[in-house]
Amino acid sequence: DALLTADTPQHLAVPAQALKERLPGVLPRSAAVAAVSSQAAREHWLPEFADAQSAQLWEEIVAEFWQIVADSQALPERRFRAAALLADYDPDDPRWSEAAFLVARQLSRENPLYRAEWAALFEPVQQALVEPLSRIALDPAEAAADRELATQLVAHLAGSQPDVLVDLLVRAEPRQFEVLFAAVRPFASQIRPRLEQVIAGALPAKSTEVARDDLARRQANAAIALHRLGDAEALWPLLRPAEDPSARAFIVHRASLLGVEPLPLAERLRSEPEAGIRRALLLTLGSFAPNALPPAERETLVEWTLARFREDPDPGVHSAAEWLLRRWGQNERVRQLTSELGAAAPASGQKWYVNREGHTLAITVGPVEFRMGSPGLPNPELGRSNDEALHRRKIGRTFALATKEVTDEQFRRFLHANPSVNQQRESKRADDPTVPMDHVTWYEAAQYCRWLSELEGVSEEQMCYPPLAEIKSGMTPPADYLDRTGYRLPEEAEWEFGCRAGTTTSHSYGGAEDLLGEYAWFAGNAPARSQPVGLLKPNDLGLFDAHGNLAEWCHGTYFYFFGRGTQDVGDFTPLSDTSSRMLRGGSFASPHYLVRSADRLGYQPLFHFNYLGFRIARTIRPAEPGHAK
Numbered sequence: 001d002a003l004l005t006a007d008t009p010q011h012l013a014v015p016a017q018a019l020k021e022r023l024p025g026v027l028p029r030s031a032a033v034a035a036v037s038s039q040a041a042r043e044h045w046l047p048e049f050a051d052a053q054s055a056q057l058w059e060e061i062v063a064e065f066w067q068i069v070a071d072s073q074a075l076p077e078r079r080f081r082a083a084a085l086l087a088d089y090d091p092d093d094p095r096w097s098e099a100a101f102l103v104a105r106q107l108s109r110e111n112p113l114y115r116a117e118w119a120a121l122f123e124p125v126q127q128a129l130v131e132p133l134s135r136i137a138l139d140p141a142e143a144a145a146d147r148e149l150a151t152q153l154v155a156h157l158a159g160s161q162p163d164v165l166v167d168l169l170v171r172a173e174p175r176q177f178e179v180l181f182a183a184v185r186p187f188a189s190q191i192r193p194r195l196e197q198v199i200a201g202a203l204p205a206k207s208t209e210v211a212r213d214d215l216a217r218r219q220a221n222a223a224i225a226l227h228r229l230g231d232a233e234a235l236w237p238l239l240r241p242a243e244d245p246s247a248r249a250f251i252v253h254r255a256s257l258l259g260v261e262p263l264p265l266a267e268r269l270r271s272e273p274e275a276g277i278r279r280a281l282l283l284t285l286g287s288f289a290p291n292a293l294p295p296a297e298r299e300t301l302v303e304w305t306l307a308r309f310r311e312d313p314d315p316g317v318h319s320a321a322e323w324l325l326r327r328w329g330q331n332e333r334v335r336q337l338t339s340e341l342g343a344a345a346p347a348s349g350q351k352w353y354v355n356r357e358g359h360t361l362a363i364t365v366g367p368v369e370f371r372m373g374s375p376g377l378p379n380p381e382l383g384r385s386n387d388e389a390l391h392r393r394k395i396g397r398t399f400a401l402a403t404k405e406v407t408d409e410q411f412r413r414f415l416h417a418n419p420s421v422n423q424q425r426e427s428k429r430a431d432d433p434t435v436p437m438d439h440v441t442w443y444e445a446a447q448y449c450r451w452l453s454e455l456e457g458v459s460e461e462q463m464c465y466p467p468l469a470e471i472k473s474g475m476t477p478p479a480d481y482l483d484r485t486g487y488r489l490p491e492e493a494e495w496e497f498g499c500r501a502g503t504t505t506s507h508s509y510g511g512a513e514d515l516l517g518e519y520a521w522f523a524g525n526a527p528a529r530s531q532p533v534g535l536l537k538p539n540d541l542g543l544f545d546a547h548g549n550l551a552e553w554c555h556g557t558y559f560y561f562f563g564r565g566t567q568d569v570g571d572f573t574p575l576s577d578t579s580s581r582m583l584r585g586g587s588f589a590s591p592h593y594l595v596r597s598a599d600r601l602g603y604q605p606l607f608h609f610n611y612l613g614f615r616i617a618r619t620i621r622p623a624e625p626g627h628a629k
Contacts, residue, residue: 062090069099080106084121096128103129104136108149115149119156126157130164133157138171151176155183162187166194169225170218174257181225181259188229198222199238208379209511216246216510223251224258232264236272239280241502241540246510252280252537253515256287263293266301275314276540282308282317283537286324302330310337315352315362316501319403319542322534352403352542357410357452361400362498362542363620369394370497371504374598381506383593387560387600393493395568397482401490401498402615403542404533405550406448409433411440414448418468421447434532436550436613442581442605445489445553445614446471452616453486464488464618473605475575477555482570482619489555490617492600493568495584499547499597501540506596507547508539513592520548522595526588529610546585547595550613554582558602577606587611 068074068082083099103122110118122129136142136150151172158164162184169180184191199222201215219238226234235255238247255265262285269281282305290298302325309321325334338354346353351363372393374381412433415421421444440448450465463486464478465471478484482491490498505511509519517525519537526548534544556571558580573579580602586595589611593599603612 062086066090066093066095069095069102076102076106076109080110084118087122087125091124091128094128096125097132100129100132101136104133104150104153105146107153108143108145115152116156119153122153123157130154130158130161134164134168137168137176144175147173148175148179151179155179159183162190163194166191166225170195170198170221172221174254177221177258181228184225185229192226192229192231195222195226199226199234206379209381209506212244212505213246213510213512216244216250216512219247220250220254221258223247224255224260228259236268236277239277239284240274241276241279243502243504244510245503245508245540246505246512248280249509249512249515249518252284253287253518255284256292262288263297266293266297269301270304275312275317278308278312279314279316279320279540282320282324286320286327286537290328298328302328306330306333306337309334310341311347313347313350313352315360315403315542316538316540317542318352318360319362319538319544323538323544326534353400355452355456357413357455359406359410359452359616360403360542361616361618362403363400364395364398364494364497364541366398367394367396368497370500370502372493372496372598374506374596381511381593381596381598383591383596383599385600388598389560392566393497393568394566395491395493395497398620399491399494399617400620401494401541401543401617403538404544405436405552405613405615406440406445407433407533408435408437411437411448414451418447418451421468432532434534436530436533436545438530438550438610438613439608440553440613441608442489442553442603443471444608448614449487449489449616456487458486462486473575473577477570477572479572485619485621487616487618489553489614491568491570492554492556492582492584494617495552495554496597498541498543499539499585501543503540503597506593506598508543508597509537516547516592516595520586520595521545521588522548522586523589523591528588530588530613547597548586548590549588550585551583551587551590551601551611552585553612553614554584555617556582558582558600575605578604581605583612 065082065086069079069086071079079102083103086093086099087096107115107118133150133154137147137154139147142150151168154168155165165180165184165187169177169184172180198218201219203211203215223234223238235251238251240248242248256262265281265285269278269285272278272281285301293301305321305324308317309325312318312321322334325331338358338360341354342356342358351365352360353363354360369392371390373390374384374388375390376384422441446465447468450463450468450471453463453465462484464481464484465486465488466475481488499508501508503510507516507519509515513524516522517536519539521531521536530549533549536544538544539546557573559571581604583601583603584599586599586601
């Protein structure tokens, strides 16, 4: 009992030493167990077990300890100490693969001062322990403390096996990565080919999203490891936009968590010619705390980013710059610059603009064609409905989408100017007018678009909606409304194109649920209400909150895709109070699988809830200089 409840590894030998003088003449089982309780005692007493009778006693001793280890009703401490003894004098038993789980869990509960010494006792069985300990380390169902301890054990026991460690490294979560990276760093030249192989990995076209996400995590970890080993070019190719941007999203999210230094990223950002990589680098740097950079370098980067926010022609760069600046406490400067941009004509070639009401709109130059809907069998997206038939859709025009949902502040200016519109609005948080306006009916969203068009001086022949009083049941859109430049609600195809931003995955960043909270307010992270616009990362087209926050009204009637064709020609169905209109994007109340790029919902136009809002759109005529204003 003293042996199996020892406080420290050194105490395992104490009972043997105390009983040593009593062993001659009588060797009861308990004394024999104590006598072989440490390597030193075992070496001393082994000659006493030379005959057959003693060999049988030895086998009984081993069997008794294995019985203790296997006894699920025994105290974990006793089982653990019995295992520590067995590691010394029965290291080849196949039962070690099962005992490893007990060892890993109990180690996490031992006094931290002695964990390294306890772990050292298990070195004789390290080969048997590495595989099951690796499974514990990688299993998200295991307790975090057990996973971290298992990682430390594997790093210790497999310290001379870089192949084993690198396979764990590319699967490691952030809290495990540093332990494993320190263990593999001495083997840099040996592990580089393996890391490069992971980055170059590919899956069959019809692989599940879970499999694709798993590969993306490994590729991100491998690229970050190579970057930290001195291969600075390892990251940049994976930061380019892609139809499946999952590895890119993991790098953006994990770089600050996996020990990447921000200074080389900032230097690369200032010299990077590709807009897609600039977007990713801005989002990556925004994940670092402002004080991660030296003050002088931080100030240089802030000023450079302000210039990009003002001048970069790419809408994704513009929004990513805004996100970083706000994260780093530059809200007032962003607000001032936005106001200045709203009063000026957009620069030539610029694919975004700010209107007089402070809406930033991202411009897509048409024609464009993309994959709309989501794949069906054999690997449908989680939550997929039959109305998401996968098909090619072509948008033949140039159009603009607001990068943010219409806010409480913006919508209330419309209400103030139009007392005839329903004024019964749920009270908003007075200290933050940037929350999106909710409880909006389809009719009110269309009325806002008409009012905004009037405010901007759009001529009547370019209006997409009639005067406010005529926006009601029975209204029919003009036959050429998609050629007109007045503000309107987005066509469903425009909305999905903008949400996807060039991707074919379930969400604009990929598909991993654990990254969704970086881009969307949904049931998994929102405090039961909508949040201020623009707090989370934008997509590559510059759209914030395309996933979640508020479900957004689109212009058209809710139809199934079947038989609708590939050309986006608009919806001319007369408006009816009883005919559902399209909503996209999901909301703060939606589970993760209902904020997908392809998810569709239809509500009647008079419905209004705290999770319904909208963003504005318009058709653009590229041939007209200054058309954006």
